[in-house]
Amino acid sequence: MRRYRYRWGEGMWAYIFHRVSGAALIVYLSMHIWVIHHIQEGQAAYDNLMRIMDKPVFRMGEAALLAAILFHSFNGVRVACMDSRFGMRNYRATFWLVFAGSAVLGIAGGMAILFAGK
């Protein structure tokens, strides 16, 4: 367990957030396919499911999903740039840029999702 006491820097947080957001996207995609397949059961069944999906808990999940997508996308670009030897020296600053960008757009988009149609 000693290794977990290693000093956590920006690189470690970027790695953890990237993994967690990636796992969240896999869970979402599985759920999405499961929801979509209800179309074949007819319009009434699908509309009923959509009413459930409109509940606040699922809307909050969608807002969290947006934040995960934003971070995973932006950090993916960051990692690809660093693997191309671009911005390596500024890896701490670029993490905070990615984090702040995801947070701002995630909160703005999350508000829109939560309060849409209200």
Add this chain to the structure above:
Amino acid sequence: MNQSTNKYTFKIFRYDPERSPRARYDTFSLEVAKGMTVLDCLQAIKASQDGTLSFRRSCRSAICGSCAMNINGKNDLACHLQVSLLGGRTVTVDPLPGFPVIRDLVVDLEEFYRSLERVLPWLVRSSPFPDKELPQSPAERDRIDSAVNCILCGSCTSSCPSFWFNTRYLAPAALLKAYRFIFDSRDEAKGERLELVDDRNGLWRCRTIYNCEEACPKLLKPNEAIAALKIEALKQSV
């Protein structure tokens, strides 16, 4: 000479499998004079408080790499890190993470040396050697300059989470060594070495966490070497 002194607390990882299977931390209080390094303090503790404390050390000049350990959560050489540069009055000393502990601060580096061997860490030439010397231009030398300075202390490899979870991963030190020879103008095994590192347990297991760069006591950049190798491996594959 009148030197100001300060009292510090040293919290040191202890493990002796011959006495107990459980690890513990022992706390020592020590008066630290200006300029004393962590290694000076460990030697003082061993000399005056607990002779059973085990750690590796040799040159005391940041050249041999023997005294690499985890100090206040970050890997470094105990012989060049001055206690006064650490924040706070408590210094926590652990063995290098990711390696099995033999005793106290002494770790088993078998896996570390095995990964180095895998990248053929020597000059390979099929062409005959010239009679006197094998010259390099300053520009050719510059390309490998920083990688040549690696002292094999293990700080970078031990700081790498990818290595913690898969000790088959070549890890930063071996990849830096591979870079040192792949980009050496005198070496003739570039293709063979690139094939060795272009592997699921090689280059591509680097997750760009960059703990290695922070951990290197010689201020080398294993992360930049790995990025250069990734590009070189891609060039070779297309």
